[in-house]
Amino acid sequence: ETGVTQTPRHLVMGMTNKKSLKCEQHLGHNAMYWYKQSAKKPLELMFVYNFKEQTENNSVPSRFSPECPNSSHLFLHLHTLQPEDSALYLCASSQHTDRTAEAFFGQGTRLTVV
Amino acid sequence: AQSVSQHNHHVILSEAASLELGCNYSYGGTVNLFWYVQYPGQHLQLLLKYFSGDPLVKGIKGFEAEFIKSKFSFNLRKPSVQWSDTAEYFCAVNARTGANNLFFGTGTRLTVIP
Numbered sequence: 001e002t003g004v005t006q007t008p009r010h011l012v013m014g015m016t017n018k019k020s021l022k023c024e025q026h027l028g029h030n031a032m033y034w035y036k037q038s039a040k041k042p043l044e045l046m047f048v049y050n051f052k053e054q055t056e057n058n059s060v061p062s063r064f065s066p067e068c069p070n071s072s073h074l075f076l077h078l079h080t081l082q083p084e085d086s087a088l089y090l091c092a093s094s095q096h097t098d099r100t101a102e103a104f105f106g107q108g109t110r111l112t113v114v
Numbered sequence: 115a116q117s118v119s120q121h122n123h124h125v126i127l128s129e130a131a132s133l134e135l136g137c138n139y140s141y142g143g144t145v146n147l148f149w150y151v152q153y154p155g156q157h158l159q160l161l162l163k164y165f166s167g168d169p170l171v172k173g174i175k176g177f178e179a180e181f182i183k184s185k186f187s188f189n190l191r192k193p194s195v196q197w198s199d200t201a202e203y204f205c206a207v208n209a210r211t212g213a214n215n216l217f218f219g220t221g222t223r224l225t226v227i228p
Contacts, residue, residue, distance in 0.1 A: 002157050031214060042118065043204065043218035056215055090158070094216075099208055100146050100165040103216055105158040 003027045006091050006106035013081065014114055021076040021109045023091030029104070031096035032074040034066060037088040037108070049074060050096040081113045116141040116207050120219035127195050128227050135190040135222050137179075137205030147188040148206040148216075149179055158204065164188065165210075175199070197228045 004025045013019050023032065034046040048056035049068040063085075065077040074091055088110050094103040119138045127133060139145065149161040162173025169181040179190045188205060205219045 002159070004157075033216070035218075040123070040220065042220045045215055045217060048213070048215055050214065056213055058215075092158075092216075096214055099210055099214060100163060102148075102160040102163070107157045 002104045002106065004091060004093055004104050004106040006089075006109050008109060009107065010110045010112075012112045012114060013078065015081060015083070017081075018077070018079040020078065021089055021091075021111075023074040023076075023106055025072055025091075025093040025104070027093060027104060029093035029095055030071050031094045032068060032071075033092040033094075033103070034074065034076050035090040035092065037090055043090070047076075078111075081111075083113050086111055086113045116145065116209060116215075116217045118205050118207055118217055118219035120203075120205055120222050122222045123220070124223045124225070126225045126227065129197055130194050131226075133190070133192040133195050133199075133224070135203055135205075135224070137188045137190065137219060138186050139188065139205075139207045140186060141207065141209060143212075144210040145207045146210065147179075147181060148208075149173065149177070149188070149190050150204045150206060150218075152202045152204065152221075154201065161190070161203070195224070195226050197226045200224060200226045 032049045036044040047066040067075040088108040090108045091106045092103045095101040146165040148163045150158045151161045164171045164181045172178045202221045204221045208216045
């Protein structure tokens with residue numbers, strides 16, 4: 001248990017569906033991240049939030065829409081996804097003010113787009 | 115932007131063999147360097163990190179890594195691997211200043227044969 005909880009663990013959705021991934025941390029961290037983990041590719045940094053403000057959008061298509069209502073919660077809203085979006089989506093958190101601090105990861109949501 | 119290269123995709127070793135996994139990064143400024151490990155079915159967790167001081171850093175479970183600035187490298191080593199070291203290993207980097215983004219390599223899968 002890392003203190004970062006992601007739900008659901010598995011999700012299968014059609015290309016016309018709308019769904020959301022949830023991430024929650026109670027570690028007192030003020031930076032939260034979404035990563036995409038695909039086979040044989042680097043972990044792709046998607047979005048970064050520092051103190052609830054989005055500070056990075058790493059050229060992510062608009063069919064992925066993040067939301068950070070407070071420092072403890074992070075969502076990733078999904079709509080009209082493509083099969084190539086199937087991957088493991090990881091959430092992480094860390095202390096923004098300390099670049100040397102460890103990032104804590106959730107166990108991820110395994111997303112399959114059919 | 116930073117990038118991280120891990121040239122070994124899959125390494126297979128027998129128990130007690132020595133391990134060295136390569137990691138090279140590209141970035142013109144000063145960086146912090148990390149190795150994360152993902153055991154089968156588990157979340158990513160920190161193995162060790164370097165941010166200043168002695169370029170040879172020691173982590174958990176007998177792992178160490180050496181930062182060689184002139185080579186932009188941060189290779190991971192262990193003198194004698196165990197079956198329980200079977201996992202995926204990820205090198206990561208973030209910049210000391212500017213955007214607080216943690217970039218990862220593609221990962222190296224290590225299989226240790228008993």
